[in-house]
Amino acid sequence: MENKKVQNPLKKVLIICSKGNLEDVYAALVMANGAVMEGIEAKLFFTFFGLDAITKKKMNNLRTATVGNPAMTMPGGIPFPTILGILPGVEAGVSIMMKKEMEKLDIPPVGEFLDMITAGGGEIFACKLAADMFKLKKEDLSEHVKDIITVGDLYALAAGEGVQIIFT
Amino acid sequence: MATTTIAGKEINVNDEGYLTDPTQWTKEIAIEIANEEGITLTDKHFELIEYLRNQHLSGVQLTIRKVGTSGIVDIKGFYELFPGGPLKKGSRIAGIPKPVSCI
Numbered sequence: 644m645e646n647k648k649v650q651n652p653l654k655k656v657l658i659i660c661s662k663g664n665l666e667d668v669y670a671a672l673v674m675a676n677g678a679v680m681e682g683i684e685a686k687l688f689f690t691f692f693g694l695d696a697i698t699k700k701k702m703n704n705l706r707t708a709t710v711g712n713p714a715m716t717m718p719g720g721i722p723f724p725t726i727l728g729i730l731p732g733v734e735a736g737v738s739i740m741m742k743k744e745m746e747k748l749d750i751p752p753v754g755e756f757l758d759m760i761t762a763g764g765g766e767i768f769a770c771k772l773a774a775d776m777f778k779l780k781k782e783d784l785s786e787h788v789k790d791i792i793t794v795g796d797l798y799a800l801a802a803g804e805g806v807q808i809i810f811t
Numbered sequence: 812m813a814t815t816t817i818a819g820k821e822i823n824v825n826d827e828g829y830l831t832d833p834t835q836w837t838k839e840i841a842i843e844i845a846n847e848e849g850i851t852l853t854d855k856h857f858e859l860i861e862y863l864r865n866q867h868l869s870g871v872q873l874t875i876r877k878v879g880t881s882g883i884v885d886i887k888g889f890y891e892l893f894p895g896g897p898l899k900k901g902s903r904i905a906g907i908p909k910p911v912s913c914i
Contacts, residue, residue: 682895749874762886
């Protein structure tokens with residue numbers, strides 16, 4: 644049986660997540676999980692505010708910005724008023740709504756998502772520079788994290804053919 | 812779309828090798844497709860294949876998360892049964908379309 648085969652398939656991806664917003668973290672998680680599901684080796688690296696996604700105390704409370712987020716709209720399509728976004732509880736409320744929509748599409752919470760990625764062989768790393776800056780140690784980070792590494796180690800992880808580095 | 816012969820039966824497949832008509836599937840077809848993927852099917856595989864087929868035929872959108880909570884395998888087990896693309900390979904062997912899902 645002749646099947647359509649992908650020419651020069653991707654062998655490995657290194658995904659860097661530098662932001663801590665709900666949507667930015669999930670973009671990186673979906674990309675990493677998608678890679679392992681396709682049999683592509685995946686390494687996921689969190690830096691700066693992305694460390695929130697792998698910090699035990701913060702990983703289940705990620706939020707999306709309701710102030711200064713020009714892409715955010717009200718249901719119905721009109722732009723989200725900044726004056727609404729600054730009110731107490733609005734950021735939390737909108738973030739919860741987004742999480743509910745994701746749950747409907749069977750997208751898991753961050754912890755479970757990391758379980759899925761590591762179950763498929765994906766590896767999770769934290770940036771040493773950012774961890775030092777935020778005074779985080781390995782104990783503060785989720786048990787999914789393989790190691791805290793330097794930028795040199797990061798580039799070593801990207802060695803090989805058929806590798807792509809994706810920055811989110 | 813093309814017609815090909817697998818396990819002595821003529822069946823319709825798309826250009827990625829997925830059955831276009833799940834009702835044409837038989838266990839022998841599953842075994843032969845699995846051999847192509849380098850997988851030898853065991854009872855556990857068939858248990859999972861039956862689950863995948865039932866979910867698809869009931870119109871449920873399959874995700875890897877669902878399989879992990881199916882009670883038949885956990886996600887690590889799923890990757891062990893169908894290495895290098897569990898949902899992709901599992902669905903092809905099960906004679907159902909490739910799931911259209913990003914998760």
